[in-house]
Amino acid sequence: MYHTQAWLVWLVTGLVMGLTTTNPFYLTLLAAVAAVNFDLLGRRSSLAVHWQPLIRFTLFLSLMPLLFNPLFVHEGETVLFHLPTWRWFADPEGRVALLTLGGPVTLEALTYGAIRGMSLICIILTFATFNILANPSYLLRSLPKSMYQMGVVTSIAVSFVPQMTLALRDIREAQMVRGHRFRGVRDLLVLFMPLLTIGLERAMQLAESMEARGFSRQDDMSAAQQNTYKGLVALALFLVLVAVAWLGLTDKARLPGWAVMALAAALIGWVFHSMGKRVQRSRYLTELWRPRDTRLLALCLTSLVIFILFSRSPAGFMGYYPYPRLHWPGFNPLVGAAIMALIGPAVLSREQRDKNDRI
Amino acid sequence: MIEFDEVTFYYAGTERPILDRLTLRINEGEFILVVGPSGAGKSTFLRCLNGLIPHFYGGKFGGSVRVGGRDPLQAEPRGMSDLVGFVLQTPEAQAVTDTVESELAFAMENHNLPQRLMRKRIEEVLDQVAIAPLRHRRLETLSGGERQRVAIASALTLQPRILVLDEPTSQLDPQAAEEVLTLLQKLNTDLGLTVILSEHRLERVVQYADRILYFPGDGQKPVLGRPDAVLSELPFAPPLVSLARQLNWTPLPLTVKAGRPFARHLPLEPLADQAISLRATSQSAPSKAILVLRDLWYSYQGKEALKGVSISFEAGQLTAIMGRNGSGKTTLLKNIIGLLRPQNGVVELHGQDTRHWEVQTIARTVGYVPQNPDTLLFADTVREEIEFTRRYHPSSSRADTDALLEQLGLMHLQAHYPRDLSGGERQRAALAAILIGNPQVLLLDEPTRGLDYQQKKRLAQFLRDMVGAGKAVIMVTHDVELAARCADRVVLMGDGQIVLDGPMREIMRQSMVFSSQISKLFPESGYLTEDEVLEAYRRHVAPRN
Secondary structure (H helix, E strand, O other), X not given: OOOHHHHHHHHHHHHHHXXXXXXXXXXXXXXXXXXXHHHHHHOOOOOHHHHHHHHHHHHHHHHHHHHHHHHHOOOOOOEEEEEEEEEEEEOXXXXXXXEEEEEEEEHHHHHHHHHHHHHHHHHHHHHHHHHHHOOHHHHHHOOOHHHHHHHHHHHHHHHHHHHHHHHHHHHHHHHHOOXXXXXXXXXXXXXXXXXXXXXXXXXXXXXXXXXXXXXXXXXXXXXXXXXXXXXXHXXXXXXXXXXXXXXXXXXXXXXXXXXXXXXXXXXXXXXXXXXXXXXXXXXXXXXXXXXXXXXXXXHHHHHHHHHHHHHOOHHHOOOOOOOOOOOOOOOOHHHHHXXXXXXXXXXXXXXXXXXXXXX | OEXXXXXXXXXXXXXXXXXEXXXXXXXXXXXXXXXXXXXXOXXXXXXXXXXXXXXXXXXXXXXXXXXXXXXXHHHHHHHHOOXXXXXXXXXXXXXXXXEHXXXXXXXXXXXXXXXXXXXXXXXXXXXXXXXXXXXXXXXXXXXXXXXXXXXXXXXXXXXXXXXXXEOOOOOOOHHHHHHHHXXXXXXXXXXXXXXXXXXXXXXXXXXXXXXXXXXXOOOOOOEEEOHHHHHOOOOOOOHHHHHHHHOOOOOOOOOHHHHHHHHHOOOOOOHHHOOOOOOOOOOOOXXXXXXXXXXXXXXXXXXXXXXXXXXXEEOOEEEEEEOOOXXXXXXXXXXXXXXXXXXXXXXXXXXXXXXXXXXXXXXXXXXXXXXXXXXXXXXXXXXXXXXXXXXXXXXXXXXXXHHHHHHOOOXXXXXXXXXXXXXXXXXXXXXXXXXXXXXXXXXXXXXXXXXXXXXXXXXXXXXXXXXXXXXXEEEEOOOHHHHHHHOOEEEEEEOOEEEEEXXXXXXXXXXXXXXXXXXXXXXXXXXXXXXXXXXXXXXXXXXXX
């Protein structure tokens, strides 16, 4: 459908927007854009049906902050009603308690819960839309060389899950037709013993097939080289800790903290680059960069730049805090347009369809 | 091309060598068929060719192997992978990626080939294996035959000079198996590829082989020779070869075409005049139906698998249900046993509607042996496996377990761990674990996968005995020879419906695909097995003597 790189930029743009703003107008707009994309693009992907249960579950989960925030947080001036109060671990005079449930339910707390729920919906819908059109093979091939072996192993592990689910169904059926009933934990032994054996046999066959096709570690590192890499990674992590501590403890003179952080990042980058060069493995890339990918990339980058520029300015109305009294959130039409631009995939993909893009 | 010199191999923890001082030579461009009973060393031999043995399996290795001038022990499997392509039994167990094209690229990526070269080779191999229309498909959407062809193609992308295949058709239906074997023959003749193939179903492949390598097992020396020479000595053989050997036809015909001149001049008693006990035909008196299906419908997520199937089954009758993969055969069995519930229609057992019965209740009357016996077996010994089922069938006694072990030839294996047994023994252990419930109806789903001729013959006899004892046996199978040997009736399914239903002899006489080797050899006569032909021949000859 879209080139993986362009499609990844769309995902990053959507996630940056969903994670940075708390403005309910922007979040609603973003959720609507993601839903339209999911619906229109999902009609062309057999994977959409697998995401639907997770989306339903997310909708259910998004109701949780709406329910629990007013129960536990009693800030806000617009009291809607009072609930009976339960206080745990309160002091003898009942002024302070470790946990208080119930009490005044405010419109502000309810709104804040709704905003949190909306953020969750935006993120999951964006992820789901990305996944229904993303090609795992291309994603795998987009990984840095040093992570490729790990990526292959992960993709195998993921593809193993449906195979084992089917095997579990067959075993369950086979034991039922013997008259076996599954009542307690002990009865599950007849399920897991064959599953374990079948799983191990399949894993052995797969490993054998991979070995016969030349898959194995090709970077014959000496123990000393391995230890050097491990030592450098440990050093980088230590530097990250130092930088975090410095930045956390000092309000002034923050530059040295950021410098140490940059040094740690550079060190990790060099280790990965150096390890990547040792992997003697090529990648089969056949993805075509089409004009529509350029258009999508331009659209996403423009939106992202606008969004980031406004996120640091009061005119962007990015943050919204409903306490102490609920007020109308601000709305900047330019930011709204930047969010609306993310509907691009659904619009651009209507231009032309490539039968080879079947997912 | 391939040289084995005094090769001996012991698996770790064993005291008997699986290969004992094996010495042989295989020339470039040969098509070698590797045969022998399970556990005789076929797979071990194949894995020595690319170093998987001993590198992947461990064990003790002696002697020397040279393949295309390389030593697999030194080169290791990775170093041999551009010389020896390797394809396993189960197509789904060897897929690493998710789409056809990326699967084809996997081996080349491991060899760090440049992008342009990979693209060129993928285009070539897509055409060689005739899978170009599948290139963008996801692997899970392919049929078994298509997946196996993709597995072969992915082994070919490194342009190996030798292609090694370990029973590549054992999980496939006859049509898919035929596609794969035809492809191998084409690769052998067109590209000069050396093909080394282990296979149980000799009748399909023996005509392509230049030589046969026979592993007899039990410590006997393997034999490598011309197909007719080796086949004349084998303890098992396809029906045609078996018949030819008993009638001393020379040269030994390996194909139906080669056998026809002999068959034409063979004097036989006409089938109708024979006194041999032919199995039930349409003329047999109908008995009361034990199981009746009326207007059965079933669909998987909107895809219809059964479309108004109506059929009845009688006691004392063996029905073979045949048809292509996906025609609804297994779905039909699962609806009978209650693992799937019909969305419309009725299943009646002894006149009672079972749609609301639990599976465990139906299982008191109906036994079901699934395709893969491994899904059943979990206990430490074969006896415990049977005793586990017996707990749910109180009417059976310990004496019944003994009788069943004896009847199925498992008594000497009763203390063995079921998963250490051969394919045929595991199949019998699974059968025993179901039969201890003494079901009146027995459902079998592909019972001959991985069985050799002797094991199939024994299974056929056992099923005939069950039918003789008044049971109704319903068997889903692709194995035409098994159906010819033991079925009374054949039901042919297609696209969720019953296409043909009738006495086995009539159906086989009418069908082009579903007919046995003997039926093709004597198309007008109605004979189905070599035993029937031999009996007819003896009856014809006997009065003159």
